[in-house]
Amino acid sequence: MRWIRGIVAAAALLTVTACGEQTAATGSGSAEAGGPPPASKELSRSPEEVPGGGPVPKGQIDASALPDGHPVDVAVDEGGRTLTIVAQEGGCTRASATVAEQTAQRVEVTLVESQPADKNTMCTMDMRYPPLTVDLDEPLGKRVVVLEHQRDTH
Incomplete structure (x- = not known):
């Protein structure tokens, strides 16, 4: 059961990290709020x-x-x-x-x-x-x- 929680936590962390990297790489959104250009x-x-x-x-x-x-x-x-x-x-x-x-x-x-x-x-x-x-x-x-x-x- 612990391994399932670990996988879910790792997946959530990767999702948040990937979304943040996409915004920075594309230049879309403001740096402070993550909103539209x-x-x-x-x-x-x-x-x-x-x-x-x-x-x-x-x-x-x-x-x-x-x-x-x-x-x-x-x-x-x-x-x-x-x-x-x-x-x-x-x-x-x-x-x-x-x-x-x-x-x-x-x-x-x-x-x-x-x-x-x-x-x-x-x-x-x-x-x-x-x-x-x-x-x-x-x-x-x-x-x-x-x-x-x-x-x-x-």
Whole structure:
């Protein structure tokens, strides 16, 4: 009988641990409450959780074109030539990023969310936040990162 209690306790511990690791790995939810991602266009992760060399300061990011609830996490590598941007995708959609324009004042990055052209495709209801990288011609420096959003079909 003791071994049954031990197995039940171990299974409960593994379930709690696995759920906590999934939330941390996917980046979904707030670290404090374990809830859904924030609905505002603030940084949805603390700087130490942003993938890449270091976070781009919030004042250097223009995310006004992103849909409500979209994460705004941008990091730059130590050399300043690679941006890592956390995108949003779910179900059958796939995220990609391209540099649309680079000037002395700004870097415009288009985040594309592609969905299947066939409307009869069955899709899951999960959300994912993949880190996407784009390469810049010159180091980012003080330039503003402008994030655009586009929906497409594949």
